[in-house]
Amino acid sequence: MSNMINTPLNELLTQRKLFLAFLRRRVPDAALAEDILQSCYLRAFEHQGEFAQDESAIAWFYRLLRNAVIDRYRRNKSQEKALESLARELETSAHPSPGLHNEACACLHGIIKDLKPEYSEALLAVDLGEQRVQDFAKQHNLSASNAGVRLHRARAALRKQLIQTCASCAEHACLDCTCKKHPPAAGSL
The missing domain is CATH 1.10.10 (Arc Repressor Mutant, subunit A)
Known part of the structure; x- marks a missing residue:
């Protein structure tokens, strides 16, 4: 482990507990927080060549986490609207004839x-x-x-x-x- 080159990605991996605590304060479910963290790590890995030299990788990752939480809430809001629409549609659908x-x-x-x-x-x-x-x-x-x-x-x-x-x-x-x-x-x- 000591032979590892100190890259922005390694720096992010060492801060895992702090990132997870950050997410747990913002999402109700520990498993969801873990899922968001893992998807953000994946995104960081995929974009590791894009880290700006003048920007902290940790600050960039916190912004990534914050945006992922916001996206999750937006997705949940969309799903909730879709379910409410389905309920309204079911409510207004034609009732069968008594016969x-x-x-x-x-x-x-x-x-x-x-x-x-x-x-x-x-x-x-x-x-x-x-x-x-x-x-x-x-x-x-x-x-x-x-x-x-x-x-x-x-x-x-x-x-x-x-x-x-x-x-x-x-x-x-x-x-x-x-x-x-x-x-x-x-x-x-």
Whole structure:
């Protein structure tokens, strides 16, 4: 180690604990702080020939860390906006006609009950019970965006199970399903 040439990159590596402490004060998760630090080290390695002789490598790296934290928060804000948009879209999407409940595949209620409880609860409340996504979110102490994501995942899980159970009926949107794997539950439909 003593034979190593003192380069700006080596100087940055010796300050790892200070850099990590800097990040931990700015991001809520220790693993996220570590990820940001590693990505900044990678960037420093890729740009090591660009260090200006008159600028401290450490000052440059702190600026790099600060910008990485800002970028992370911006990315999270964008994701949050996208999830809120999805929740609004789900909220304003057309509700199925009341007659559709009677025409849907007989397997539907049985398959919904076989899904994860939080998925079946979301589908029964929002899609079949026609509850607003925002009301569902409040009732379950979720943000509207998290409720939208849960509903999206529940629909994907339902589709997957319907295709496995009902094969071509589900694949081709057959409303007169004849499969017998999940008879309708008493009082459903």
